[in-house]
Each structure stands twice: as C-alpha cells, then as structure tokens.
Amino acid sequence: MTASDGLTRTQLAAYLDDFLSVSQFKDYAPNGLQVEGKDNIRTLVTGVTACQPLIEQAIALNADAILVHHGFFWKNEAEVITGMKHKRIKALINNDISLFGYHLPLDAHHGVGNNAELARVLGIISPRVCPQVSQDLLWQGHLKAPMLPEDFAAHLHTSLGREALHIGDKTKPISTLAWCTGGAQDYIDEAVKLGVDAFISGEVSERTYHSAMEQGIHYFAAGHHATEQFGIQALGEHLSREFGLSHHFIDIINPV
Structure with a gap:
C-alpha cells in the first residue's frame, strides 16, 4: 500500500x-x-x-x-x-x-501507550507492568541514578512542559518509581505496596496528600494532559x- x-x-x-x-x-x-x-x-x-x-x-x-x-x-x-x-x-x-x-487501550499498550511513552520520555530504566493492577495500567521502574525530589520535579517540568506538584519529604532521594498517567491518583496505595520511592500520575485529589504523607511515599501530580x-x-x-x-x-x- x-x-x-x-x-x-x-x-x-x-x-x-x-x-x-x-x-x-x-x-x-x-x-x-x-x-x-x-x-x-x-x-x-x-x-x-x-x-x-x-x-x-x-x-x-x-x-x-x-x-x-x-x-x-x-x-x-x-x-x-x-x-x-x-x-x-x-x-x-x-x-x-x-x-x-x-x-484505556492506549494507556496500557506496551509499545506506543501513554505509560510506556512516559517512561521513554523520562528515561526510566526497566519499565514494566505491575500485575496486581488489572488491564496493565500501573507500571514501575527505576532511575539511572538517585535524584532528590526537587531535581526530579525539575526533570518532570523540562520533559513534560508543565510544573509538577510534589508531595513528600523533600530530603528523601528517589530511585524507584511507579506511575499511571491521567486521573490515576488513587493507585497510590498500590504503589506503596510495591515499596517504590515515588508515584507519578496526572491528577491529584485532596485525599492524595494524606495518603502520600502518612505512607511515606513521594507523589508527583504531573498533569493529566501532560502525562x-x-x-x-x-x-x-x-x-x-x-x-x-x-x-x-x-x-x-x-x-x-
């Protein structure tokens, strides 16, 4: 053709x-x-x-x-x-x-999906699906080297063209991450179960602040459209x- x-x-x-x-x-x-x-x-x-x-x-x-x-x-x-x-x-x-x-089919696709592409843009190493969440919507991976939250927020801003909201201990470095693009803030509890340092999604809710602070995980709301x-x-x-x-x-x- x-x-x-x-x-x-x-x-x-x-x-x-x-x-x-x-x-x-x-x-x-x-x-x-x-x-x-x-x-x-x-x-x-x-x-x-x-x-x-x-x-x-x-x-x-x-x-x-x-x-x-x-x-x-x-x-x-x-x-x-x-x-x-x-x-x-x-x-x-x-x-x-x-x-x-x-x-959802575009969120989850392993080749051109939103989660796969976000990993590519951010340079996340070994991106993979987390099997405990259905439909391949929650992913995890790690950074090439640990980053302080301030530096990772700047990386998000540069990569996505939007300033991200950060919730968490500003002194605690980030090595491992989980993410789900768009309105996926409530997957934060699943991210905690994975033992990762940070969770990224697009949107944030009032309850997300307390979930992040009380469970000791960094949360980044990087924008629904941006992610x-x-x-x-x-x-x-x-x-x-x-x-x-x-x-x-x-x-x-x-x-x-």
Whole structure:
C-alpha cells in the first residue's frame, strides 16, 4: 500500500482495534470509531482530547479522520446531543471527518501507550507492568541514578512542559518509581505496596496528600494532559509509517 492509497475507514478501525487489543478492556467510554466520516483516509490528525479547537484545526488541514485518547460518550454523561456536544459532532459530520477514540487501550499498550511513552520520555530504566493492577495500567521502574525530589520535579517540568506538584519529604532521594498517567491518583496505595520511592500520575485529589504523607511515599501530580500527550503522538506516527498517512499531531494546551 502506497502513501497515495491511504486506508479505508473500516480498515483503520479494524487495524486499531486489533493493534490496541480493544476486546481485552472494560472501559467507561467506547473505544474505536465514534463518529463516521468519509470512506477513505489519507490525512490523519491526532490530539489528546476531541475538543472544538482540535476539530477546527483538523478541518483547516482537510483531515479525513481525527484520532484521540479522550473521545466522546463517557459513562454517566448526558445522552442527549445538545450544546457543546452538538457543536462538536455537527462540525465533524458537516466536514465528513471520522473520529476515533481509544482510552484505556492506549494507556496500557506496551509499545506506543501513554505509560510506556512516559517512561521513554523520562528515561526510566526497566519499565514494566505491575500485575496486581488489572488491564496493565500501573507500571514501575527505576532511575539511572538517585535524584532528590526537587531535581526530579525539575526533570518532570523540562520533559513534560508543565510544573509538577510534589508531595513528600523533600530530603528523601528517589530511585524507584511507579506511575499511571491521567486521573490515576488513587493507585497510590498500590504503589506503596510495591515499596517504590515515588508515584507519578496526572491528577491529584485532596485525599492524595494524606495518603502520600502518612505512607511515606513521594507523589508527583504531573498533569493529566501532560502525562498523556505522548501516546497518541506515537500511535499516529506508527500509523503514518505503516500506511503512508499524512499525520499531524495538534497539541491543544491544557494546564490540568
């Protein structure tokens, strides 16, 4: 298949469902094709979240499909298509653009997933899945050399483009880590069971402070968007290499 051939919408959906092992996951949003657009796909836009600015930039690029980590139709949200949701979906349909969304399958993938990519970006050694948490969502590894929390926070800032919140003893060095990208702060107790020095996720809750301080583990809230910006890029680049698609990653800044 040449670059000019592209893929059909059905071929891309089937490939992604298989590549990301979608059938193995119990998720709270549909994984796969969420809005149907044109049959043939040659230009692909990727982004973390299917927000209106991402859709508008995809339209400007004459994209055939958008591939995101955070798509539409989440569990417990209103089922009606009105307001913001209507505006987004209308823009996709009016421009014949398909929307594909992959949530937990992209977090967990061992090759291009958010957790695997975060380890790569941070230079974590021997990254591996922690089997006590299902669906391969909690990972662990170690640093090349111990770092003080202040220095590791600076490393996170440089690597992710966002200042991280640190909770813990500022004098206690870090050698071993566990992590789960996004809204995974409640895996901190599982990280404690692993005996690691620090746990990284995207978001933080009020209760996370007490869990970290009372259990003697460093916690870093490095940003939901910031920790999940790399997996979708890696997946888009993979598709571009495999099928000759024109790929554009669009980073819509989100400080959360």
